[in-house]
Amino acid sequence: xxxAVLVKYVPDPDEPWSFRPDNTLDREAMEGRLSELDEYAVExxxxxxxxxxxxEVVHVTVGPxxxxxxxxxxxxxxxxxxxxxxxxAVHGSDALGTSLVLAEALRRVGADLVxxxxxxxxxEMSVLPSMVADRLGVAQATFAxxxxxxxxxxxxxxxxxxASLRVSAALPAVVSVTDQAGEARYPxxxxxxxxxxxxxxxxxxxxxxxxxxxxGLAAAAVSVLDISPTPPREAGVxxxxxxxxxxxxxxxxxxxGFI
Amino acid sequence: MSAVLVLAEATGSGVRKATFELLTAxxxxxxxxxxxxxxxxxxxxxxxxxxxxxxxxxxxxxxxRQDLSVPTAEAVVEVARRVSPVAVLLGSGPxxxxxxxxxxxxLDSGIITDVVDVGLDGDAVVATQSIESGLFAARTKVxxxxxxxxxxxxxxxxxxxxxxxxxxxxLDVSFSDVARAAHVDETSPKAGTGRPELTEATVVVxxxxxxxxxDGFTVVEALADALGGAVGASRAATDSGWAPHxxxxxxxxxxxxxxxxxxxxxxxSIQHRAGMQSSNTIVAVxxxxxxxxxxxxxxxxxxDLHSVLPALTDLVRERxx
Numbered sequence: 001x002x003x004a005v006l007v008k009y010v011p012d013p014d015e016p017w018s019f020r021p022d023n024t025l026d027r028e029a030m031e032g033r034l035s036e037l038d039e040y041a042v043e044x045x046x047x048x049x050x051x052x053x054x055x056e057v058v059h060v061t062v063g064p065x066x067x068x069x070x071x072x073x074x075x076x077x078x079x080x081x082x083x084x085x086x087x088x089a090v091h092g093s094d095a096l097g098t099s100l101v102l103a104e105a106l107r108r109v110g111a112d113l114v115x116x117x118x119x120x121x122x123x124e125m126s127v128l129p130s131m132v133a134d135r136l137g138v139a140q141a142t143f144a145x146x147x148x149x150x151x152x153x154x155x156x157x158x159x160x161x162x163a164s165l166r167v168s169a170a171l172p173a174v175v176s177v178t179d180q181a182g183e184a185r186y187p188x189x190x191x192x193x194x195x196x197x198x199x200x201x202x203x204x205x206x207x208x209x210x211x212x213x214x215x216g217l218a219a220a221a222v223s224v225l226d227i228s229p230t231p232p233r234e235a236g237v238x239x240x241x242x243x244x245x246x247x248x249x250x251x252x253x254x255x256x257g258f259i
Numbered sequence: 260m261s262a263v264l265v266l267a268e269a270t271g272s273g274v275r276k277a278t279f280e281l282l283t284a285x286x287x288x289x290x291x292x293x294x295x296x297x298x299x300x301x302x303x304x305x306x307x308x309x310x311x312x313x314x315x316x317x318x319x320x321x322x323x324r325q326d327l328s329v330p331t332a333e334a335v336v337e338v339a340r341r342v343s344p345v346a347v348l349l350g351s352g353p354x355x356x357x358x359x360x361x362x363x364x365x366l367d368s369g370i371i372t373d374v375v376d377v378g379l380d381g382d383a384v385v386a387t388q389s390i391e392s393g394l395f396a397a398r399t400k401v402x403x404x405x406x407x408x409x410x411x412x413x414x415x416x417x418x419x420x421x422x423x424x425x426x427x428x429x430l431d432v433s434f435s436d437v438a439r440a441a442h443v444d445e446t447s448p449k450a451g452t453g454r455p456e457l458t459e460a461t462v463v464v465x466x467x468x469x470x471x472x473x474d475g476f477t478v479v480e481a482l483a484d485a486l487g488g489a490v491g492a493s494r495a496a497t498d499s500g501w502a503p504h505x506x507x508x509x510x511x512x513x514x515x516x517x518x519x520x521x522x523x524x525x526x527x528s529i530q531h532r533a534g535m536q537s538s539n540t541i542v543a544v545x546x547x548x549x550x551x552x553x554x555x556x557x558x559x560x561x562x563d564l565h566s567v568l569p570a571l572t573d574l575v576r577e578r579x580x
Contacts (some may be wrong), residue, residue: 127372166443
């Protein structure tokens with residue numbers, strides 16, 4: 001079974017975001033890394049490879065040249081190869097455009113199972129897995145806290161706030177993995193070195209047969225009008241508990257009508 | 260007036276508060292019409308009417324389970340094709356996100372997630388999001404297709420409208436093979452706690468690493484009960500097994516925006532703050548004077564939550580009598 005993992009190169013969480021004049025994120029100007037939530041998906045793919053359920057794991061990303069670093073990190077956790085779609089035409093794509101490019105990359109890879117994180121840590125939309133699955137015409141099982149795969153189907157535990165469900169989907173399928181699934185292993189030095197030698201195929205949008213008029217900022221179905229800083233919360237009061245801490249809070253809650 | 264579709268969600272206890280929030284938001288854009296997957300029971304229809312739904316589209320086929328994403332998406336797409344709404348509003352939980360994604364692809368529509376406000380700019384739908392852990396507000400206009408929007412809970416307060424009795428239309432939808440390719444094999448409903456649901460509560464008391472143990476959580480629970488609130492937890496606490504994962508507040512858990520958020524033993528990482536910084540009033544108790552949570556708290560107490568919380572609980576109970 002061939003497993004593909006969709007990964008994303010995102011801004012380093014400690015760095016403030018910078019925006020371009022067209023209101024897009026300036027991904028090239030910022031330090032970036034493999035989205036932390038994608039590591040859970042990478043780890044699940046690697047476990048499937050180790051157990052023999054999968055015989056090949058390919059990591060796939062669309063992003064600027066720097067996104068290659070995210071692929072190397074994923075390969076260091078495990079996996080056989082990667083595909084990197086790099087093309088200026090992708091800049092400013094909305095979810096429709098991004099899902100189109102990813103779906104075509106996946107079609108070319110030909111995976112039986114596609115794993116993704118539950119959301120990217122920058123846009124945090126959580127909708128790409130469903131959009132990609134729809135474009136590929138395959139089933140989905142999303143927000144998996146745990147998954148089991150056999151040759152024909154994937155079975156997941158999906159937790160909602162009302163219930164815990166077991167959902168199964170026939171393969172081929174797209175499965176998104178939450179942070180409740182196992183932590184990704186910390187790559188050994190040897191794994192990092194080996195990852196540098198694993199093949200990474202670089203593709204353009206033309207290589208995928210994607211019509212450039214369907215992607216990029218000009219094709220987007222949404223347009224960001226403005227981005228403005230949120231007024232910071234007014235600084236509050238900090239007191240040290242000298243035995244009166246509870247009293248201070250009680251008085252405060254009283255004054256605000258909570259008691 | 261243009262129609263606005265709202266995907267209604269209901270549990271055993273009735274229509275979810277988030278659905279009433281969607282209907283309220285829908286009224287800012289046009290005429291709200293609800294989509295119900297499964298049977299549209301009379302009490303559900305009446306409740307939807309109280310929040311302004313003029314029509315309820317019921318899709319009752321057996322494949323159309325409310326908890327399966329693809330049949331639900333296909334049901335919504337079918338209604339949207341018939342009704343040509345200006346927008347489709349959904350919740351921001353797993354189901355809402357899954358359905359929104361597929362609907363956006365099928366209708367070739369602009370999609371905006373976790374919106375905190377909606378409005379019209381001429382004929383175009385404009386939505387506001389809180390981005391980069393609440394540091395920025397982004398306003399985005401939909402250029403194409405019915406605007407597919409998922410709405411963050413507790414951002415647009417639910418407001419009842421003058422009660423209408425909605426017309427109910429039942430639709431037969433033929434579902435694709437892909438819709439039939441997934442099954443729910445088992446459902447384990449979560450046990451009710453008797454406390455308000457976290458996403459709906461007006462008061463939340465949350466415990467973090469400082470709580471120290473499962474037993475330690477009883478002081479958090481006691482204060483929540485005294486204030487009539489819900490119990491939440493940081494990821495550190497749930498990862499340590501001191502509280503169930505479905506109480507986790509933060510980037511990978513639940514986002515809340517209650518009137519009062521009391522953080523006990525929570526340092527306040529960016530990932531945690533992403534889940535609660537829109538709370539109206541924030542109180543923090545932490546041993547560490549440098550804990551980042553103090554920078555967003557209206558009142559911070561540097562101290563041991565194991566002594567502050569029980570004392571506070573007693574004071575609250577006294578004053579409430």
